[in-house]
Amino acid sequence: MKRITLKHIAQEFNVSIATVSKSLHDSHEISTATKNKIQAFARKHHYRPNNLARSLVNKRTKTLGVIIPNIMNNFFAKVFVGIEEVAASRGYNLISCISNESYSKEVKTMELLKNGTLDGFVLSLSEETQIRQSYDHLKHAIEQGVSIVLFDRVTEEVQCDKVTVDDLEGAHRATSHLIKSGCKRIAVISILDNISVGKLRVEGYKKALLESGREVEEKLIVRIGKEEDFETAMKFVLSDKNIDALLCLEESSAIRSLVLLKQMNYRIPEEMSMICFTNGELPKYVSPSITTISQHGKSVGEISARLLIDRIEEDKEEAPYQTKTIKTSLIERESTRPLS
Amino acid sequence: MKRITLKHIAQEFNVSIATVSKSLHDSHEISTATKNKIQAFARKHHYRPNNLARSLVNKRTKTLGVIIPNIMNNFFAKVFVGIEEVAASRGYNLISCISNESYSKEVKTMELLKNGTLDGFVLSLSEETQIRQSYDHLKHAIEQGVSIVLFDRVTEEVQCDKVTVDDLEGAHRATSHLIKSGCKRIAVISILDNISVGKLRVEGYKKALLESGREVEEKLIVRIGKEEDFETAMKFVLSDKNIDALLCLEESSAIRSLVLLKQMNYRIPEEMSMICFTNGELPKYVSPSITTISQHGKSVGEISARLLIDRIEEDKEEAPYQTKTIKTSLIERESTRPLS
């Protein structure tokens, strides 16, 4: 059984398509009698308006594009959940893509989708995009009237609404916490040095050190690339026996460091304290559990979606762009010494 | 700057829309000269065909719907990645929704989307749907000619292509492994008793016990509901001091059991062995690390997407439905004794 259209219904009752359309929209122009019979018929036959046709006329699809670098990342998964909830509650669908940190995938997706299918985009820049600093795909989209909200990994280069995590403050908070708990030399472990948030976190770390009257030792800021062997790099770091704390800029390096430290029989947190970003399940259940900076991913998603939908719906395409910044929180666990 | 259409281009060169359309499709009917100038103009002005209009004519949207019960679940996240990859490689977009284990969300989503927006659905049933056993939304969709692929949590009630994990065999494999490693009394911890896969896993467990000449003790099959306090329930289970192995039917109960066992100073695996389903990061990095049954989520996703796209594209709407079953693998870790 094929899908039924206005035309079919019109034929059934020997009325015009317009009458059927109006009836189904419960227009006052139509008599209650005809409305009733048409509505009943439609319901009985599971009539569903064709959204493509409708969107073509209305120039609104009620669909948003979401581009996320990696869904296996706990933070992004949470953001996605937040976006999804808000979108659903406001009647929007989501077309979602995983850029997999690839610039070309990101570009292709945007190209593909800014063709009428979407009312706007929510996205976080892929690592490669941030390395290349090529943002033309975003700029073009905006020029063509597609609204965009950038979250987490953003850039000054593009004029649009943004939702960021206060990474600088987060790293500052983490570093200060380590200092207060008595740590003397704190190393930073970063595999995110290519992306905006990584850089901000390093800044926050430096700021905290300076504020407490310490010097920044560049060699304590360990940037590990994708090609390098993580374990080897870490062992080299740990050969500096005076390091007594690790600030890991994301989850995975924290977990891997922890495994290594345990192998090497470090006592945690006595000999080595640890804090990491991204408050997923892992840091919570690993032992010792790891003190984390929560970035409130779900809120980031919710706010991003709201920002985008508001801009689309209220036709405030000319309204000034805003950047909302979410504060982080520190969740104390076993990998740091209590602050007395 | 607004989006440019065939009409605009046609006006620009004083030709018909058809000529423009053909030029952009590089038709041999059009002279190279006109084709060139039209293509150049289109490129320069970033012309993108409106997909809505195109889909309306073609009756194909090249878009699939994906409904997943919970994206924070490692298995489903992997499935999603698999679907995404295949879909992208074959030129399909994904409209994705999280049912959040809710029947009504699942129904609403399907209602909303089987309106021309989609060529088909890939979905896994929500827990609530499996409890209510209401599958009319799926049946209607199929009647209306929307192709569906069900994965992981499936039902016999609906006639469509399916991709399942061999849960029975997985649980059988896990149980046999525990038996071979010397475990005497194996308890099953299930918070999935409402869903198909949960039941299959229990069956696999029973089968393995019987095969090894043991009896099935129903009280060793612990079904913990959402409302019950997990910890209290587990403590009660563990009051039976003869239990020396836990088969956890998913990740979270395994992790929580592990925390509890460590608190209670169990030696793992000597006094208590453990195996759980879902091979995510958690079982790997927790200590002791947990032996798991991998369900190969990404493959499940890939196969599902392929099955769906094949059916859509090859117009084999009448082809017999298939069910593909993915074998699990056992990944040995520290929570089980080696098989010597």
Added chain:
DNA sequence: TTGAAAGCGCTAACAT
């Protein structure tokens, strides 16, 4: 209260 007609942007069969 109902209907005719135009149009959203595109495709495709059929002229010319």
Added chain:
DNA sequence: ATGTTAGCGCTTTCAA
């Protein structure tokens, strides 16, 4: 080689 026409399914203005 180019154009005309009809139509996908729907909304909306204007006319009856």
